[in-house]
Amino acid sequence: MAVVLSAALVALSGRYGFHRDELYFLLAGRHPAWGYVDQPPLTPLLARAGAAVFGASPTGVRVVPALLSACSVVLTALLARELGAGRGGQIFAAGCCACSGYVLAIGHLLSTSTFDLTAELGVLLLTLRLLRTRDSRWWPALGAVIGMTLLNKQLVLSLLLALLAGLLAARPGQETTRRLRPGKARLLLGPLLALLLALPICAPTLWWQATHGWPELKVARVLSHVDGVSGRLLFLPLQLLQFSPVLVPVAIVGLRRLLCDDELRWARPVGLAYPVLCVLVLLGGGKPYYPLPLLLAVTAAGCEPVVHRARRSWRTLTPRLLLAAATSALAALPVLPVSAVAVTDAVDIDQGEQVGWPRFTRATAVAWTTIPTAQRAHAALLTSNYGEAGALAHYGPAYGLPTAYSGHMSLYDWGPPPDSDDGPVLLVEQADGQHRLEQPFSDCRTVKRIDNGLGIDNQEQHTEVVLCTGAHRPWSVLWPSLRQY
Known part of the structure; x- marks a missing residue:
């Protein structure tokens, strides 16, 4: 057995x-x-x-x-x-x-x-x-x-x-x-x-x-x-x-x-x-x-x-x-x-969390290309949770994505981005309607929405990829306010 x-x-x-x-x-x-x-x-x-x-x-x-x-x-x-x-x-x-x-x-x-x-x-x-x-x-x-x-x-x-x-x-x-x-x-x-x-x-x-x-x-x-x-x-x-x-x-x-x-x-x-x-x-x-x-x-x-x-x-x-x-x-x-999976997800939400990560990464990579090429060397990529950061770390290099940072759980301890990353900031923000992740940044606009293409209502469905012109303060000063459990 x-x-x-x-x-x-x-x-x-x-x-x-x-x-x-x-x-x-x-x-x-x-x-x-x-x-x-x-x-x-x-x-x-x-x-x-x-x-x-x-x-x-x-x-x-x-x-x-x-x-x-x-x-x-x-x-x-x-x-x-x-x-x-x-x-x-x-x-x-x-x-x-x-x-x-x-x-x-x-x-x-x-x-x-x-x-x-x-x-x-x-x-x-x-x-x-x-x-x-x-x-x-x-x-x-x-x-x-x-x-x-x-x-x-x-x-x-x-x-x-x-x-x-x-x-x-x-x-x-x-x-x-x-x-x-x-x-x-x-x-x-x-x-x-x-x-x-x-x-x-x-x-x-x-x-x-x-x-x-x-x-x-x-x-x-x-x-x-x-x-x-x-x-x-x-x-x-x-x-x-x-x-x-x-x-x-x-x-x-x-x-x-x-x-x-x-x-x-x-x-x-x-x-x-x-x-x-x-x-x-x-x-x-x-x-x-x-x-x-x-x-x-x-x-x-x-x-x-x-x-x-x-x-x-x-x-x-x-x-x-x-x-x-x-x-x-x-x-x-x-x-x-x-x-x-949309049916079984009602019984076990872990089923839906196994779907859509490559598509999620491709959508984020498309959003990254909206940053002018000359500014990408000083741009930063910030996610709202460890699942997003893990997906971008695993699949992202194939699409030319940089290191993804996050204040969620232990990722907070592995950050922040260097203060030299003082250019645009690309945020991956869950669609809860509160836009809390955008608050420390300037001139934010949504450039992409995540869709797994299967109608599965998992945590990342309809996530917004938001482009901001920059942060209000240096990352080393801003980082403690981004801690979340």
Whole structure:
């Protein structure tokens, strides 16, 4: 199942084009650092490595997420085995993972969630192994995996906090209590050893965040404000929709088993951790998909009972997996013609963000030629977001475009243009009607409007390319006012 999934993901990887985030990761990979304002360094490094090894194309960049998704399938099967599943339950768990819309979506695109899913499943597997065996030899491995996960995202800290809350809330049985009494010192030594292994791995990126004022927290607050109250009200429905409504009954069986089955009393902290994590993410204004790695582990717990009730007959389970795969693929993968993206974009906006970037670049290049040739050496190109800057960095050199600057996210740290670029300024400005990007510049006029030619209402559709005669102040003075998250 892992091989089939990864092969399907690679086969479909070049159907549309780059996602705006992938173009940003490729650009960030050219500016290696221990951290960025919106993420740790691992995903940009994976983008750079994928492009170097497999080619700077959508397929080349997406080989890595396809392989990571295959690992996630195997880890989900191992989680089911840890929770008592036999061969059939393990196969069904692998199938549930491979058919989940969330797994397909992040396996198709390179994102910070891609590595995060695999790493958090690894954390959960090692946690279950520790809970079941009480073997302290697993603590170093857990610490190393946590350290690697923190190089990609800090979300694992919420997962660990939820697991700790689940451990404290679960009432240990008499046998468990008896086993813990003689080994309290060793019980404390294990987490300390894990911490000592995790810290050296993630210390550089934590130090970067600390010395830069913890910008990731600022970005998180901005994203939480953008989602607003409606995002919190739709938190659970969107989470289950992204996971796969067809697989939700299996997850419910798994949650009930973890909370009520005496045979899995030792694993009860994992079951309790899921609602705790949902509450933590809600309070923090996080995305609905943040708890989905833990939900996959909960689903793995339900696979053995579901297979047993089906009397080990796949005539009822196979159609369920096929239905889940079909609905998830339609929502998350580029299986439809590009002309149909306007329909699927209503379900998954990431589909539309993979369309139109070469056309966007060509339109910007046409607008650039409206600047008199003699003035282009001192002209500047400024974009409103990292997706635009990433696209122009990737496709722009073929059209003779200069370096594109932006105050968005970490691109702010790679600017500003030199003060010697005191000529015309070409702005790529999203069509929100507010023209905020034009305010520091003189005599601005629209010279081009972006049209992807497919009627897809993505973020760049109807973007305006605006030509201004110059800036009111030197770039070095103006730049701090252009910072945006």
